[in-house]
Amino acid sequence: MRQTQDRSRTVLVVEDDPTINQALHDRLTAEGFTVARAFDGPTALQQAEHLVPDVVVLDLMLPGLDGLEVCRRLQAHSPVPILMLTARTDETDILVGLAAGADDYVTKPFRMREVVARVRSLLRRVDRAAEMADARVPLMVVGDLEVDRAARRIRVADDDVHLTPLEFDLLVALAEEPGTVRGRDALMTQVWGWADAHGTRTLDSHVRALRAKIGARRVRTVHGVGYALEVAR
Structure with a gap:
């Protein structure tokens, strides 16, 4: 099949x-x-x-x-x-x-x-x-960060920010539970569909790229565990 x-x-x-x-x-x-x-x-x-x-x-x-x-x-x-x-x-x-x-x-x-x-x-x-776009998932708002899952667009402090497809999916995974630490394996499985030792480098690289675009303070690292999306104050 x-x-x-x-x-x-x-x-x-x-x-x-x-x-x-x-x-x-x-x-x-x-x-x-x-x-x-x-x-x-x-x-x-x-x-x-x-x-x-x-x-x-x-x-x-x-x-x-x-x-x-x-x-x-x-x-x-x-x-x-x-x-x-x-x-x-x-x-x-x-x-x-x-x-x-x-x-x-x-x-x-x-x-x-x-x-x-x-x-x-x-x-x-x-x-x-x-499938997510077809479902017309509503807008996600985390502080001054807006994530439109249907249109696959984000705005940070009213400014449009361009993300690659995987950066967007990673942000969505973090935004689903703002402030909550998402484990590395869980993020890899949800975003990439697999989790292994090689994947940790892939995840870390994408987190760095995401931070460069939306602001380093928005993504918190919990060493040995994973990452969390913080609500900007």
Whole structure:
């Protein structure tokens, strides 16, 4: 059943290494996805415009146009879930990728089953967001922070703030219980659909990015436990 459902989902693989590109194509195809491929930045943008993929698996180091710029342009044109592939393990580099609009990342070398799991997780999140929008969930207000779940828009002190899809979902998860500490595993499960050791870095990176946009004081860290959304005073 899962492969039948996935067959209608298109994954665009953007990777300049022919061996890795082919391996990703073969594994994702075997898992039931329709897979398109690109080996450089400009071709990736052309493919995305033509195919309108459901998920993009995007390497950062690309010829013609680097992955960060591809990510920015994709999200500016038509937001799409992006799984970033990177050989860089420095947290600053990862944060730059997330700030450009990537939803999640996998560091090289990676296991194919991990890539597949992350792709499916991103698709589940998109499906949940669509269901939420259809339900016309009312506006959430936490102090001077307004979260419109149906329109997927937020305002902070009457100013519109742009969040990536995952940053928005993370904020919603925190705003559901303002002032209450949400455990790390609970947040990972609700927002990403999974929780593991790798996920803690993903969560921390997105919290940092969220703080940079809505104000550091709004998200409180409880070390060893999780995070809480504070009511601005």
